[in-house]
Amino acid sequence: MTQTPRDHGGGLDAAIAQYGGTREEWLDLSTGINPQPYPLPKLTTDAWTALPDTAAFDQLIARARQFWDVPPQAAILPTPGASAAIAQLPRIQKTGTVAITGPTYNEHGASFRAAGWALGQDDPDAIVAVHPNNPDGKIWNVGDLAAPFCIIDESFCDVMPEHSLIARAEQPGTVILKSFGKFWGLAGLRLGFVIGDPDIVNTLRETLGPWQVSGPALQIGAEALSDYQWAEETRARLTADSDRLDALMTTQGAVALGGTALFRLYEVADAKAAQAQLAQHKIWSRIFPYSDTWLRLGLPGDESDWSQFEAAF
Numbered sequence: 367m368t369q370t371p372r373d374h375g376g377g378l379d380a381a382i383a384q385y386g387g388t389r390e391e392w393l394d395l396s397t398g399i400n401p402q403p404y405p406l407p408k409l410t411t412d413a414w415t416a417l418p419d420t421a422a423f424d425q426l427i428a429r430a431r432q433f434w435d436v437p438p439q440a441a442i443l444p445t446p447g448a449s450a451a452i453a454q455l456p457r458i459q460k461t462g463t464v465a466i467t468g469p470t471y472n473e474h475g476a477s478f479r480a481a482g483w484a485l486g487q488d489d490p491d492a493i494v495a496v497h498p499n500n501p502d503g504k505i506w507n508v509g510d511l512a513a514p515f516c517i518i519d520e521s522f523c524d525v526m527p528e529h530s531l532i533a534r535a536e537q538p539g540t541v542i543l544k545s546f547g548k549f550w551g552l553a554g555l556r557l558g559f560v561i562g563d564p565d566i567v568n569t570l571r572e573t574l575g576p577w578q579v580s581g582p583a584l585q586i587g588a589e590a591l592s593d594y595q596w597a598e599e600t601r602a603r604l605t606a607d608s609d610r611l612d613a614l615m616t617t618q619g620a621v622a623l624g625g626t627a628l629f630r631l632y633e634v635a636d637a638k639a640a641q642a643q644l645a646q647h648k649i650w651s652r653i654f655p656y657s658d659t660w661l662r663l664g665l666p667g668d669e670s671d672w673s674q675f676e677a678a679f
Contacts, residue, residue: 378650385645393674396652398629401667403551407589413581422584429591430559440535441567444579448521448545448558449473456481458569459515462491469656470496491515497531498522501631501662503624505529514539521545525604525627535562548628550590557583607665618679632661647678
């Protein structure tokens with residue numbers, strides 16, 4: 367049976383094939399990845415040549431616990447990106463009904479359906495909350511998350527740590543997902559975290575097997591999670607840049623609908639036409655199959671990126 371491709375940002379190769387140019391000419395604003403990533407530290411030779419050891423995992427976990435102020439009762443598991451956890455978590459629990467309020471990141475629904483779960487809102491056995499939501503930036507309240515199995519996806523929450531629901535990680539049946547690739551801008555590193563109920567986390571650990579993340583990911587992650595100054599400065603820059611993007615887009619007649627400091631959601635007259643206009647200037651954006659008017663944009667990086675974006679109007 368042929369499966370319908372799931373909708374994501376990215377896909378720059380297809381845009382290049384349609385509109386021409388080289389990757390170097392294109393500005394990819396279709397994702398919500400920090401365009402100015404964490405500077406890579408110098409890695410030890412062992413990071414590449416040896417299997418990751420327990421001490422490296424322990425160091426990363428300790429720094430994650432401190433950075434996110436994780437409750438002591440909660441367990442932490444580094445994973446090869448948040449997507450690996452999203453794919454496996456529905457498979458390690460007894461199937462039932464899961465509530466996933468949309469529109470939202472579609473991998474959650476796809477993973478639960480593939481594992482045999484039914485989607486439904488009434489008295490669910492599980493609930494998924496993308497917090498803040500992708501693409502509209504909705505913030506969830508703890509009171510809305512009543513289910514025996516609760517997944518809180520905080521992949522974009524590091525730009526607004528004051529809204530984190532990390533204290534909920536001590537509750538039985540609850541796990542919180544963190545994505546290293548978004549805020550730190552290193553999506554290719556493939557590093558994420560599952561934080562919460564030790565029974566669930568340990569079962570997932572057995573499912574993923576040993577050495578679930580690479581030596582370079584362990585070292586880079588540990589370094590980045592201890593750099594609080596970089597995190598504070600980056601939040602300020604992203605907030606200023608998202609405000610700048612809103613100002614530019616509203617001047618062009620778009621209506622700001624929300625988002626986060628890593629991506630912005632706009633209502634435009636014709637989303638496909640807006641995407642095509644930007645693509646003529648070698649700028650790739652995100653539109654959605656369920657809306658004719660929603661356009662999502664990530665942030666330009668340096669001033670040359672901003673100049674390229676401004677020239678598209």
